[in-house]
Amino acid sequence: PMQRDGMKGKKALSGLCLAAAVLVIVWVSWRNGIVNYYLVSTLALLLSLAAFFLSYERKKPTAQELVLLAVLCAVAVVGRMAFAAVPFFKPAAAIVILTGIAFGGQAGCLCGAASMLVSNFFFGQGAWTPWQMLAFGVAGLLAGVCFRSGRLPRTRLTLTLFGALCVLLPVGLILDTSSLFLMTSDPLTVDSALAIYLAGVSANVIHAAATAFFLFLIGPVVLEKLERVKVKYGLME
Numbered sequence: 001p002m003q004r005d006g007m008k009g010k011k012a013l014s015g016l017c018l019a020a021a022v023l024v025i026v027w028v029s030w031r032n033g034i035v036n037y038y039l040v041s042t043l044a045l046l047l048s049l050a051a052f053f054l055s056y057e058r059k060k061p062t063a064q065e066l067v068l069l070a071v072l073c074a075v076a077v078v079g080r081m082a083f084a085a086v087p088f089f090k091p092a093a094a095i096v097i098l099t100g101i102a103f104g105g106q107a108g109c110l111c112g113a114a115s116m117l118v119s120n121f122f123f124g125q126g127a128w129t130p131w132q133m134l135a136f137g138v139a140g141l142l143a144g145v146c147f148r149s150g151r152l153p154r155t156r157l158t159l160t161l162f163g164a165l166c167v168l169l170p171v172g173l174i175l176d177t178s179s180l181f182l183m184t185s186d187p188l189t190v191d192s193a194l195a196i197y198l199a200g201v202s203a204n205v206i207h208a209a210a211t212a213f214f215l216f217l218i219g220p221v222v223l224e225k226l227e228r229v230k231v232k233y234g235l236m237e
Contacts, residue, residue, distance in 0.1 A: 059106075064233050065107075068103075068229065069099075069103075069107060069110060069111060069114075072095060072099045072111050073110075073111050073114045073115045073118065075095050076091075076092045076095040076096055076099075076111060076112075076115035076119070077092075077115050077118050077119040077122075079091040079092050079095055080092040080115070080119045080123075081119060081122055081123075083210075084122075084123070087203075087206070088203045088206040088207045088210065089206055089207070089209075089210040090207070090210055091210065091211075091214040092115055092116075092119070092136065093112075093136060093139055093163065093166070093167055093171065093207070093210075093211040094163060094210075094211050094214035094215045094218075094219070095111070095115070095214075096108055096111050096112040096115065096136050096139050096140040096143070097139055097140065097143040097159075097162070097163055097166065097211070097215065098143075098215070098219060098222050098223060098226065099111040099112075099140055099143075099226075100112075100139070100140035100141060100142070100143030100144035100147075101143045101144065101147040101154065101159075101223060102223055102226035102227060102230060103144070103226070103230065104144045104148070105140065105141040105142070105143070105144025105145050105148070106141070106144070107140070107144070108137075108139070108140020108141055108143050108144045109137040109138070109140045109141040109144075110137070110140070111140050112133070112135075112136030112137040112138070112139055112140040112141075113133040113134070113136065113137040114133075115136065116129065116132040116133045116135075116136050117129060117133055120132070127182060128178050128182065131174060131175060131177070131178035132175065132178075134174055135170070135171045135174040135175050135178075136171065138170050138171065138174065139166050139167070139170065139171050142166055142170065143162070143166070146162065147162075154220070154223055155220075156215075156216055156219060156220050159215040159216070159219040159220070159223075160212045160215050160216040160219070161212070162215075163208070163211040163212050163214075163215040163219075164208040164209070164211060164212040165208075166211070167204065167207050167208040167211045168204055168205070168208045171204075171207070172200060172203075172204035172207070172208070173197075175200070175204075176196060176197050176200040176204070179196050179199075179200060180192070180193055180196040180197070183196065184196070
């Protein structure tokens with residue numbers, strides 16, 4: 001119990017430090033008249049990702065866990081690259097979601113963030129990369145949280161609906177927000193935000209349909225295989 005309380009205290013302290021760092025970035029930007037929303041938000045995002053990676057590292061993951069995560073990241077990367085010719089129709093989000101369901105939210109988040117970082121060496125790195133890492137990391141994290149301890153049944157229909165909604169809402173909104181900050185140099189307005197978000201609807205629908213399709217097609221089978229690996233080697237319990 002004391003060790004658990006100590007871990008909770010460290011997490012709370014880390015969260016407070018992160019929030020303070022983000023507030024400092026925003027305050028310094030405001031004091032110096034910086035209105036580059038994209039730069040400020042990207043700096044805050046990078047701090048958030050760094051804090052999450054450090055929290056996972058403190059868990060002292062085993063070599064088996066790291067190797068398995070690397071393999072799942074590679075599958076997501078290869079899947080994204082294999083469908084490079086088809087705009088927005090990619091299996092990467094489905095792989096990330098399955099990772100989160102099988103091994104927990106932290107593993108899913110790391111798989112999502114790392115797969116976007118690595119695959120962008122093929123698709124092109126840029127200021128959008130941290131936002132893609134966040135979007136896919138959130139997908140893996142939500143999958144782990146929502147399906148943990150049987151909160152949602154791991155049926156084909158549930159996987160399909162969850163994948164579609166996850167890509168349409170948090171993933172799509174995060175990616176569209178990235179586009180909003182990147183494409184808008186003047187002070188943000190309701191009209192400019194609405195135009196960007198409406199323009200992203202078609203891409204989000206295609207991405208959600210692709211994720212639902214792959215989860216419906218391979219979701220239960222892949223989860224069964226991953227659960228066998230998890231039980232056999234005692235990984236990420």
